[in-house]
Each structure stands twice: as C-alpha cells, then as structure tokens.
Amino acid sequence: MTNTQIPAVRPQQPVAEAAPAPRPSARERGTRLLAALFLAPTIVGIVIFTVVPIVGSIVLSLFHWNVIDSPTFAGAANYREMVNDSTVLVSFRNTLVFMVLAVALQLLIALTLALAVNGRMPVWLRSVFRSAFFFPLILSAASISVVMKYLFNQDFGLVNWLLGLIGIAPVPWLTSENSAMAAVILVYVWQQFGFSFLLFVGGLNNIPKEIHEAASLDGATGLRKHLSVTLPLLSPTLLVASVVGIINALQVFEQPYVLTNGGPGDSTRTVVMVIYETAFEQLRFGEASAVGVLLFVLVMAVTALQFRLSRRFVHYQ
Amino acid sequence: MTDSHFSRRSLLRYGAYGAGAAALAGTAASWDRLTGADIPGRDDGSLVVATLGPAYGPEAIRTLTEGFRKSHPDIKLRINAVQATDWSDFFAKILTQIAAGTAPDLVYVATEGVQLFAQRLGVALDKWVKRDADELREYFADVHPSLVESMMYEGSLYQLPVEFNAADIYLNSQVLKRAGASFPAADWTRDDFTALLRDMKKSSGSQFTPYFWTNRLWGGVVPWLFANDTNLLSESKAPGGAWLWDSFYPAADRQGRGGGYRWTTPQATHERVEEAYDYLASLIQEDLCTRPEGGNGQNLIGVFSTGRVGVTPAGGFWAGGLNLAGMKPGSFDVQYFPRWRTQRMQFGAAGYALLRTSKLQDEAWEFIKFASRRDTLMRLFETNQTTPARRSMLTADRYREMGPSHWQVFYDTLDKFPDTGPIPAPPQVAEVEQVLLKHTGTALASRRSVAPALRRMQSDLEKAMERDV
Numbered sequence: 001m002t003n004t005q006i007p008a009v010r011p012q013q014p015v016a017e018a019a020p021a022p023r024p025s026a027r028e029r030g031t032r033l034l035a036a037l038f039l040a041p042t043i044v045g046i047v048i049f050t051v052v053p054i055v056g057s058i059v060l061s062l063f064h065w066n067v068i069d070s071p072t073f074a075g076a077a078n079y080r081e082m083v084n085d086s087t088v089l090v091s092f093r094n095t096l097v098f099m100v101l102a103v104a105l106q107l108l109i110a111l112t113l114a115l116a117v118n119g120r121m122p123v124w125l126r127s128v129f130r131s132a133f134f135f136p137l138i139l140s141a142a143s144i145s146v147v148m149k150y151l152f153n154q155d156f157g158l159v160n161w162l163l164g165l166i167g168i169a170p171v172p173w174l175t176s177e178n179s180a181m182a183a184v185i186l187v188y189v190w191q192q193f194g195f196s197f198l199l200f201v202g203g204l205n206n207i208p209k210e211i212h213e214a215a216s217l218d219g220a221t222g223l224r225k226h227l228s229v230t231l232p233l234l235s236p237t238l239l240v241a242s243v244v245g246i247i248n249a250l251q252v253f254e255q256p257y258v259l260t261n262g263g264p265g266d267s268t269r270t271v272v273m274v275i276y277e278t279a280f281e282q283l284r285f286g287e288a289s290a291v292g293v294l295l296f297v298l299v300m301a302v303t304a305l306q307f308r309l310s311r312r313f314v315h316y317q
Numbered sequence: 318m319t320d321s322h323f324s325r326r327s328l329l330r331y332g333a334y335g336a337g338a339a340a341l342a343g344t345a346a347s348w349d350r351l352t353g354a355d356i357p358g359r360d361d362g363s364l365v366v367a368t369l370g371p372a373y374g375p376e377a378i379r380t381l382t383e384g385f386r387k388s389h390p391d392i393k394l395r396i397n398a399v400q401a402t403d404w405s406d407f408f409a410k411i412l413t414q415i416a417a418g419t420a421p422d423l424v425y426v427a428t429e430g431v432q433l434f435a436q437r438l439g440v441a442l443d444k445w446v447k448r449d450a451d452e453l454r455e456y457f458a459d460v461h462p463s464l465v466e467s468m469m470y471e472g473s474l475y476q477l478p479v480e481f482n483a484a485d486i487y488l489n490s491q492v493l494k495r496a497g498a499s500f501p502a503a504d505w506t507r508d509d510f511t512a513l514l515r516d517m518k519k520s521s522g523s524q525f526t527p528y529f530w531t532n533r534l535w536g537g538v539v540p541w542l543f544a545n546d547t548n549l550l551s552e553s554k555a556p557g558g559a560w561l562w563d564s565f566y567p568a569a570d571r572q573g574r575g576g577g578y579r580w581t582t583p584q585a586t587h588e589r590v591e592e593a594y595d596y597l598a599s600l601i602q603e604d605l606c607t608r609p610e611g612g613n614g615q616n617l618i619g620v621f622s623t624g625r626v627g628v629t630p631a632g633g634f635w636a637g638g639l640n641l642a643g644m645k646p647g648s649f650d651v652q653y654f655p656r657w658r659t660q661r662m663q664f665g666a667a668g669y670a671l672l673r674t675s676k677l678q679d680e681a682w683e684f685i686k687f688a689s690r691r692d693t694l695m696r697l698f699e700t701n702q703t704t705p706a707r708r709s710m711l712t713a714d715r716y717r718e719m720g721p722s723h724w725q726v727f728y729d730t731l732d733k734f735p736d737t738g739p740i741p742a743p744p745q746v747a748e749v750e751q752v753l754l755k756h757t758g759t760a761l762a763s764r765r766s767v768a769p770a771l772r773r774m775q776s777d778l779e780k781a782m783e784r785d786v
Contacts, residue, residue: 067412067415067416068412068415068438150616153616154607154608155526155607155620156526156616156620156625161524164523164524172608175609175758176762177759177762261754262755263609263754263755263758263759264609264758264759264762265755265758265770266755277751280409280412280413281405281747281748281751282747282748282751283412283747
C-alpha cells in the first residue's frame with residue numbers, strides 16, 4: 001500500500017501571461033450571492049458564538065474580575081497564579097491521563113464492535129446493534145452520571161450488590177483514589193463509544209470488497225487481513241474518530257462533576273471542572289479564563305500533532 | 318445556456334413554494350415575540366425576588382405572590398425561582414444574573430451566603446428595622462437571637478431569618494428495635510453514639526450502614542468540630558449590634574451577643590480538629606459509616622426509610638421529606654447531636670437579602686416584612702419542608718401527623734443550647750467549602766492520612782482566606 005495523500009497545495013502551473021479575469025456573468029454573480037446568503041448564518045453564528053468568546057476569554061485572562069466589581073488589569077498575574085496552583089496542575093495531569101485512557105478504550109471497543117457488527121449477521125440484527133450502541137450518546141451525560149452514581153455507590157449500589165452475590169467484597173468505585181478515575185472513564189466510554197462505532201461502521205462499508213477478496217487470494221486470513229488491509233484503509237476514519245474523541249475527552253466535565261465532584265481529593269478533578277469552580281463558585285473569572293486559554297492551546301496543539309502524525313500513518317485510497 | 322422559460326409545472330411548483338413561504342412568514346409575524354420585558358425582572362417595574370427553585374414550588378410561589386398582592390396591591394411582584402442543586406450553585410447563578418444586568422431586588426440567602434452578600438452586594442436593613450421597630454417587636458420576640466445574630470455582619474442586620482435547620486440526629490425506630498437499643502437520652506455522648514452504631518451494625522448485617530453523613534459544609538464534619546469545641550476557622554464576634562439587642566431582646570438574651578460572627582484564621586491543624594477527623598476515620602474503618610464521597614442527600618431518604626441506614630444528621634426539613642417517602646410518625650424520631658467536649662450544635666438559617674442595585678428598596682423592605690409574618694410562614698411551611706424561624710410555629714399540632722415524636726428538639730437546639738451557632742461561612746465561603754470537601758475526602762481515606770490531609774487543608778484555607786472576594 002502506498003501513501004497517495006493529496007498534497008495540501010497544488011503546484012502552480014506556469015502562466016504565460018496574466019490575462020484579466022473575465023467579468024462574472026449575472027448568473028454567476030447570483031450564484032455567488034446565493035452562496036454567501038446560505039453561508040452567512042453559519043459565519044455569523046461562528047463569529048458570535050465561537051470567535052468572540054475565544055477573544056473575550058483571552059482578554060479576560062489578563063484581568064481580575066469577580067462579576068461584582070469592574071475588572072482590573074492584571075497582566076500575566078493570572079497565568080503566574082495558574083502555574084503555581086497545584087489544583088490546576090493536577091487537573092491538567094488528570095485530564096491528560098483521562099484523555100489517553102478514555103480515547104484508547106473508546107476506539108478499541110468501537111472498532112471491535114464495528115468489526116463484529118459488520119460481519120455476517122441478519123440485517124435487522126445489525127440495525128438493532130447499531131441503534132443500541134448509539135443510544136447512550138443521545139442521553140444527557142449528567143442524567144447518566146446520576147444513575148451511574150447510584151449504581152456504583154459503595155454501600156447501596158447495584159454493582160456491589162451483584163458482586164456480593166458472587167462473594168466479592170464491596171468495591172469503593174467512587175471513593176478510592178485508585179478506582180474513581182477508572183469508574184469515571186468507564187461511564188464516559190460507555191456513553192461515548194457509540195459515535196466512534198458509527199464512524200467505523202461507515203468506514204468499513206466504504207472499503208471495497210475486491211480488496212478483501214484480493215487479500216484472501218493472496219492467503220491473508222483473520223487478524224492478518226484486518227491488520228494489513230482493514231486498518232490501513234480505515235485509517236482516515238480512525239483519524240477523524242481520534243481527533244473528535246481527544247477534543248471531547250479534553251473537555252470532560254459532567255461525568256467527574258456528578259460522579260465524584262473531582263474527588264477523592266483531586267484525583268478526578270479535570271481542567272473544565274477547575275474552570276467552572278474558579279469562575280462560577282469562586283468568582284475569579286480572570287484566572288478561570290487563563291486556564292481556559294491554556295486548555296484551548298493544549299487542544300490545538302494535540303490536534304495539530306495528530307494531523308502531523310497522520311501524514312505517516314493515514315492512508316487515503 | 319439553460320432555457321429561461323418556465324414550464325407550467327415549474328411555475329406551479331414555485332408558486333406553491335412562494336405561498337408556503339408567505340404563510341410561514343405570516344404565521345411567524347403574527348406570533349408574540351420575546352422582548353426585553355420578557356427577561357425576568359427587566360424593565361417591567363416589578364419587585365423581583367430570587368428564590369432557590371427546589372425549595373420554592375409553584376404552591377409556595379402562589380402563596381407569596383397572592384398574599385403579597387392582597388397586602389400591597391400597588392407593588393408588582395415577580396418570584397424568580399432559580400433552579401440550582403445547592404446554595405453554592407444558586408449563588409453562582411444569582412451572580413451571573415447580576416453580571417448580566419438582570420439583578421433581582423431580593424435574594425433568598427442562606428447562612429452560606431449571608432456574609433458574601435452583606436459584604437459585596439447587600440444593603441443593611443438597620444434603618445428600616447429602627448423605623449418599624451414597633452411593628453417588628455412581635456417578630457423578634459418569636460425568633461431566637463442566635464438566628465438573628467447569624468444574619469448580622471459587622472454590626473448591621475442584613476436579613477430577617479424565616480427558617481433554619483440545625484443538625485440533629487434522626488434515628489430509624491425499626492433499626493433501633495432490631496438492635497435492641499432504646500431511644501438515646503438528650504445528653505447522650507459520643508461514646509454512646511459509637512456504641513449504638515456498633516449495636517446496629519451487629520444486628521443488621523453487612524448491607525447495612527449505621528451512620529450516613531454527607532460531605533458538605535452543613536451537617537458534614539462541622540457538627541463534630543462543634544461538639545469537640547472547635548471550628549474550621551477561628552470564630553469571634555464583631556462589635557456592635559447593641560442597637561438591635563437593646564431594642565428587641567431582654568437582658569438575658571443580650572448576653573454575649575455582638576454584631577455578627579467573624580470567621581478568620583484557619584485552624585485545620587488544631588488538635589481538636591484532628592481528633593474529630595480521627596474519630597470519623599475510625600468509624601469508617603469499622604464500617605460504621607459512609608465514606609465522605611459515598612454519602613449524598615439524593616438517595617438518603619430512600620435508604621433511611623427502608624431501614625438500610627440507622628442514623629443521620631438532619632434538620633426539621635427532613636420531617637416533611639420522610640413523610641413524603643411514606644414514613645409514618647413513630648417509625649423515626651429525632652434527638653440532639655451527641656455531646657463530646659460540649660454539646661454545641663450547628664445550624665444554617667435563611668432569609669431575604671436586599672441588593673444594593675435595587676431601585677425598589679422600600680418596596681423590597683415591605684416584602685421582607687411580609688415574608689417573615691407568622692401567617693405567611695404558616696402557609697408557606699405547611700408541609701414541614703424546613704424549621705420555621707418563629708418558635709410559636711413549632712407546635713404539637715404541626716408534627717402530630719408527620720412526626721417526629723421529639724419535635725421539640727428542633728427549637729430546643731437553640732433554646733436549651735444557647736451557644737449553638739451557624740456554620741462557618743465567611744465571604745470566601747465558596748472556596749472554603751471546596752477546600753473542606755476536597756481534603757475531607759483525602760483525610761478520611763485512612764487514619765494515617767488525617768494529619769497530612771489537614772496540613773494541606775490548612776495551607777489551602779490560608780490561601781482562600783487571604784483572597785479578597
């Protein structure tokens with residue numbers, strides 16, 4: 001398999017003479033106007049709801065502001081305070097650990113199930129599985145977390161009760177530093193893997209059958225066929241799923257907030273939780289914005305790194 | 318090139334599209350649209366009162382609005398029930414409203430936020446209290462001075478308390494019976510409490526938790542700190558307040574009163590604080606109580622009413638909650654928090670705080686008086702969802718159908734233990750509470766983790782208290 005990725009910028013053709021561009025016809029002008037009209041709501045929305053808040057956060061990160069009084073200029077003080085705040089640093093570490101484990105588990109489960117569902121089975125059963133695996137994604141993360149909190153409760157939870165029936169002592173799912181992060185990851189992955197699963201099912205369906213048949217004729221079977229044929233051809237989908245998964249995981253909030261409130265200690269406190277607590281509970285909007293800006297930079301850096309690495313690992317047909 | 322002539326079919330199709338679009342546009346244009354006046358409290362001249370949503374249902378809101386309209390037909394009132402999970406969440410939402418320029422005139426504020434609002438947002442009620450002293454004499458005679466003092470800040474009064482809840486101990490009668498234990502005496506000690514938990518555990522098996530508590534500022538570790546004669550932050554009283562005490566309370570009640578509480582220096586590493594944590598850690602090690610992260614109020618009523626929990630700290634608010642959960646009078650009862658070095662107990666109170674930004678301050682004062690009237694509170698607290706601040710409202714009649722049998726405990730926690738005081742809630746309360754919850758979780762992981770966790774708590778509390786809100 002060769003890497004046939006299309007270069008981002010096409011080489012420019014030599015132009016003999018710069019001829020004046022022909023004046024667009026009335027029809028073309030109309031088409032452009034129509035395109036602009038259709039794009040306008042999206043562009044306006046992005047500017048209002050994405051660009052302005054990002055710029056606003058960057059500006060706010062340079063001020064002290066408690067909502068009640070007028071903001072005062074702080075320069076880089078919020079950033080200095082942030083790097084000296086152990087809770088902030090721990091939250092970044094937790095978020096990165098969470099991201100690595102959750103995204104890896106999410107992709108592994110989704111890919112395994114997609115391969116299984118894509119195998120031989122009746123169409124109706126395939127539809128049932130697709131719907132079942134996607135269903136948790138349409139539920140509210142907070143509601144799911146409330147239910148899971150009941151299920152994982154050490155003293156009164158269903159999970160420990162079931163384990164007790166087979167003689168296993170109660171597990172401190174949410175009350176031990178060792179298991180709390182694992183429980184948060186499990187709940188998160190259970191809800192999120194459906195999206196990656198659907199992407200993989202779509203990606204698998206796009207792989208031409210002929211390639212699999214050719215591989216079979218060459219003697220490839222089972223795992224070898226998946227490793228050498230399916231995975232390389234699925235790599236663009238894997239890239240999309242991992243980029244989306246990583247961006248979502250870096251912003252995780254509901255599950256740790258509801259399940260453990262960041263505890264025990266700080267063991268499940270994530271960056272977005274710190275932003276929320278700093279801004280809306282402690283009224284330190286400037287410092288919260290500084291943490292937000294750093295998270296934004298982290299997300300951009302991780303995503304850029306992924307795309308950079310993808311040049312080596314992603315294969316386009 | 319394309320044919321510029323329309324076919325008959327195309328003409329009909331575009332005609333239909335046009336008619337549809339016109340119909341849609343007409344419908345949209347005829348609908349009432351939202352305007353600035355639809356934003357609660359903006360530009361309609363109403364007196365806006367923000368309350369904690371879950372505590373104020375539609376019936377309570379109707380009681381307040383209709384009752385106030387009858388008394389003051391000239392004042393337009395709007396109750397804005399803000400949905401929030403707890404007081405901290407509620408204050409965050411109120412502050413967001415203030416930042417958005419839609420500040421209410423009055424906010425229902427509990428002890429957790431009294432000093433934050435007083436320091437940064439509130440208006441002292443002193444001038445109105447002095448002006449209407451004759452009218453208010455009956456109110457103050459009916460309300461314990463500790464509750465009033467908890468609403469004072471640096472010598473001024475910021476709220477009239479309408480409700481409070483002290484952390485007393487609820488006991489499940491069925492579990493007591495199963496353990497062969499009798500109802501504890503009013504002067505029971507920490508050791509009696511521990512012995513009772515052990516008896517309950519022995520008789521009720523591994524799926525049973527004798528003591529359920531919630532890791533929060535009210536009713537968590539703080540009652541044990543108070544019982545051990547200490548506090549999370551050093552406690553003192555601000556000077557002043559004589560204007561109120563001398564006007565409304567007899568000499569015996571004035572003693573030791575000041576201008577409100579001051580919580581200043583963190584003392585998490587104090588040996589008595591460590592003792593209290595050691596004690597709770599020992600209960601956890603013995604499997605006699607929930608771990609801090611395990612206990613939350615959401616499922617407490619369920620597990621208590623079904624006999625899976627023996628005792629828990631709660632206030633008068635729980636009488637109504639247990640009744641709703643189907644518990645009959647006699648199936649539960651309440652006793653004071655056990656004595657350790659002292660039997661000082663903790664409470665939280667709530668009332669309406671008037672915001673500086675309000676342009677309707679005189680009207681707001683009228684509402685504050687209306688909301689603290691006995692007849693208003695009688696209608697508002699019919700279901701015993703809280704303990705009324707007025708002593709005269711706690712009667713045998715009120716608790717006959719719901720229980721508990723020892724309902725007198727609720728107000729006697731103040732009357733018989735006059736040193737009972739509010740939970741520590743300085744203006745930096747949000748950060749203090751967060752530090753407390755976080756390090757309590759780590760401290761109680763084992764007995765050995767108590768001291769290092771309290772050292773970290775001390776350091777974080779010092780930082781929090783240094784910060785200007």
